[in-house]
Amino acid sequence: MAxxxxxxxxLSINLSALRRNYRAMAALxxxxxxxxxxxxxxxxxxxxxxxxxxxxxxxxxxxxxxLDEAIALKTCLPPDATIFVLNGLQPxxxxxxxxxxxxxxxxxxxQLARWAQVATASGRILPAALQIDTGMARLxxxxxxxxxxELPPQVDIGLVLSHLASADEPGNGQSExxxxxxxxxxxxxxxxxxxLANSAGALRHARFHKTVIRAGIALYGMAPSERVVGLDIAVxxxxxxxxxxxxxxGGSFVAPQAMRLATLAAGYADGLPRAxxxxxAVFFEGERLPIVGRVSMDSxxxxxxxxxxGALVEGSLVQLIGPDQSLxxxxxxANTIPYEIxxxxxxxxxxxxx
Ligand SMILES: *Cc1c(COP(=O)(O)O)cnc(C)c1O
Numbered sequence: 001m002a003x004x005x006x007x008x009x010x011l012s013i014n015l016s017a018l019r020r021n022y023r024a025m026a027a028l029x030x031x032x033x034x035x036x037x038x039x040x041x042x043x044x045x046x047x048x049x050x051x052x053x054x055x056x057x058x059x060x061x062x063x064x065x066x067l068d069e070a071i072a073l074k075t076c077l078p079p080d081a082t083i084f085v086l087n088g089l090q091p092x093x094x095x096x097x098x099x100x101x102x103x104x105x106x107x108x109x110x111q112l113a114r115w116a117q118v119a120t121a122s123g124r125i126l127p128a129a130l131q132i133d134t135g136m137a138r139l140x141x142x143x144x145x146x147x148x149x150e151l152p153p154q155v156d157i158g159l160v161l162s163h164l165a166s167a168d169e170p171g172n173g174q175s176e177x178x179x180x181x182x183x184x185x186x187x188x189x190x191x192x193x194x195x196l197a198n199s200a201g202a203l204r205h206a207r208f209h210k211t212v213i214r215a216g217i218a219l220y221g222m223a224p225s226e227r228v229v230g231l232d233i234a235v236x237x238x239x240x241x242x243x244x245x246x247x248x249x250g251g252s253f254v255a256p257q258a259m260r261l262a263t264l265a266a267g268y269a270d271g272l273p274r275a276x277x278x279x280x281a282v283f284f285e286g287e288r289l290p291i292v293g294r295v296s297m298d299s300x301x302x303x304x305x306x307x308x309x310g311a312l313v314e315g316s317l318v319q320l321i322g323p324d325q326s327l328x329x330x331x332x333x334a335n336t337i338p339y340e341i342x343x344x345x346x347x348x349x350x351x352x353x354x
Contacts, residue, residue: 003350008265008298009233010317011349013045014221015053021225022057025218029202029209035061035195037216039069039086044271044345045220045229048076049353054219055081063214067093070102084129084159088139094118098126105129105161107139109149116152129159130189134181134196135174136165143185159212160189167200167208179207222338223328229342231349232317233282237263238304247301248293253278255292262289262304262312267296270346272320273334276300280333283324284312 003010025034036059042050051062051073062077063084064070070083077083088107089097091114097104098118106112106128119126131140140162141149151157162182166172179196186194193211199218201208221228238261241247245255264282268274277294282302289302304312312318321327321341331338 001352007234007350008270009231009320009349010352011345012230012232012352012354013049014226014228014230014354015049016354017221017226017228018045018050018053018219019057021219021221021228022054022059022215024225025199025202025213025215026057029206029213032202032209033061033193033212034059035063035084035212035214036219037063037198037214038073039063039065039216040343041069043216043220043339044342046351046353047073050219051077061212067097067100067102067104071096071100074100074102082127082158086131086139088131089115098122098124103127103129103158105131105139106141106155106157107131108141109145112149112152112155116155119152119154125154125156127156127158129161130157132160132162132182132185134162134178134185136163136178138163138165143181146185146188157189157192159193159195160186161195161212161214164196164198164201164208167198167204170204175201175204175208217339217342220342221327223326227322227326229321229327229345230319231321231345232319234265235262235312235314235316235318236265236299237314238312239263248277249296250294253293259292260304260307260309261292261301262316262318264300264302264318265298266320266346266349267298267300269297270348271341271344272300273336273341273344275334275336276330280330281325282318282320283322284316284318286324288324289318 036054038047038051041047065087084103089104089111133140164175166174195212197208197213202213218225240260243257247253274295280291281288287306327338331341
């Protein structure tokens, strides 16, 4: 594939794989509807491209974090798509949410009252989702808030949801405890769709599937799903240095012997965690090339001693994420999670949609 000159790297986003991951999730949970979670610019991949790809698979429910994200997406999705705003209904945003046809996830009794007011004032029945905090202490009404709460008839609650705090930890019983609370509080919402599972919840057990699964990371290629993202970074200089050479900011790595190095055109401003300093690696033709010295803002050095002289030249591409090194492996090396790697992917790469 020919790329434009001077690019810092190639970020490839395999939308076909994303669509297969959506289908796989649907097959795993045949009784449930699969909603796409496309917050944070579609986990860094591009919200519009991702949401459109999912809509081609029949996805009609989308979750974002903020009203702005919802309004931006609304125009590019089919008119029958529903966009939920997970972070709730912020004071002053009610009019824009109502006018934009956005469905707020109501997270407090106060938000419910304000949404009901807007509905009354406009003479409409407004749609909403209702979030219950079943044990994460992040967002949503406490189960006690529901006791004696009268649901305003001008608010049409089309979904009741909660979020699991520890679904990705197999031995952790918190999910089962949350499920019990969720089933108790949703008993009063007979006939209304309910949603508890994110990706890990859906993979954990069918008990968590409920009516709607809110799938994020499993669509974006975290194992066991098919890989969606590839990232190759351009070499911008190579050099040979003698033993004793201090490499990078602070001289945190000193060459123990003569070395050959390549400088790559991406740094922490492009989402390469600074925590990869002196511990991460890239790959070239199957060879592991360790990062030496600190990750800079726009560049990073790697040890290319295992490659033959001339194997890498200015403009060569080396792999950070791909067949030789998974997203999970990069996250692990940086002591973080794949979500953080994806959502911080920089905007300076040449993006290729497959
Ligand atoms: C981000 C988020 C999801 C998606 O989680 P994944 O682990 O990426 O599947 C689902 N529900 C809520 C409330 C979220 O905040």
